[in-house]
Amino acid sequence: MNWMDHETYMVIYPPKEFNFEECLIFLGRSNQEVLYQIKDGSVYKLIKVNESLNLCKIGFINNCLKIEFPIIPPSIQSRHKVAEYIWEWFDLEEDLGKFYQVASQDKVLKILAHKYYGLRIMCIPDLFEALVWAIIGQQINLTFAYTLKKRIVEQYGGSLTFEGETFWLFPSFEKIASVNVDDLRKLQFTNRKAEYILDIAKAMTNGELTKESLLQKKDYQQIKKSLMMIRGIGAWTADYVMMKCLHCTNSFPVADVGLHNALKNILGLEKKPTIAEIEEYATDWEGWKAYATFYLWRSLYDKNI
Numbered sequence: 001m002n003w004m005d006h007e008t009y010m011v012i013y014p015p016k017e018f019n020f021e022e023c024l025i026f027l028g029r030s031n032q033e034v035l036y037q038i039k040d041g042s043v044y045k046l047i048k049v050n051e052s053l054n055l056c057k058i059g060f061i062n063n064c065l066k067i068e069f070p071i072i073p074p075s076i077q078s079r080h081k082v083a084e085y086i087w088e089w090f091d092l093e094e095d096l097g098k099f100y101q102v103a104s105q106d107k108v109l110k111i112l113a114h115k116y117y118g119l120r121i122m123c124i125p126d127l128f129e130a131l132v133w134a135i136i137g138q139q140i141n142l143t144f145a146y147t148l149k150k151r152i153v154e155q156y157g158g159s160l161t162f163e164g165e166t167f168w169l170f171p172s173f174e175k176i177a178s179v180n181v182d183d184l185r186k187l188q189f190t191n192r193k194a195e196y197i198l199d200i201a202k203a204m205t206n207g208e209l210t211k212e213s214l215l216q217k218k219d220y221q222q223i224k225k226s227l228m229m230i231r232g233i234g235a236w237t238a239d240y241v242m243m244k245c246l247h248c249t250n251s252f253p254v255a256d257v258g259l260h261n262a263l264k265n266i267l268g269l270e271k272k273p274t275i276a277e278i279e280e281y282a283t284d285w286e287g288w289k290a291y292a293t294f295y296l297w298r299s300l301y302d303k304n305i
Contacts, residue, residue: 019118196232
């Protein structure tokens, strides 16, 4: 991690393949988002360190991320943790030079890599948040998924109000472990999704499921298998969580509808490609299937490819 502490603010030096504006376009794709706010080219995010809530204003000046604290600068230890969180959120550890080498040889990715150069996977560093968001998104449209996320956050998440605006944190697994299925049903979660989420919250509370234990497995298939042993987590959900939280650059949610639509658009196909056809395209993306997927998702927000 490459950063400098200036006490009242911090500066993070991203790798050269980084485009803050592109990342903001992705972050700004829904006006229902509740876990951060984008204003005047900066993103405001509440980050919890131990028990303290830190409001951060993240901007981009002179090719650097500048992190300011609109309320009060936290301690040096907390500032370090905040920098670590932001470094991971923007996936700054990844060497995208290798992805661009692969993309430059590929007819699907070549255009996208050039167009969205510097876009990084916007990660979800917290495992519980990543799992719940993936479960929420199963078999419903994105608009309703955001509605459900907003409800669970505003009902059970932490918050801080500054200058009349409220900033929210995703609920902790400990908090959700203490609620019951009916509580989530009131927010319009299905019975099944409520059960899945509560099971995960309980497994994380008693230490059966941790991000660290998953990351120790190293091998992509091992991690996927471990995730799919959890009730409610199928192949798509496992790959999504591996991509957004566990930094598996080869995770590939091959059944994803957005991925299918993006390929149909870019290749000018009359109908969506089959899973077999998608796997055939993806043979050239080996090692970088997660980034290929993310760039294809990004293309869905453009009217003209």
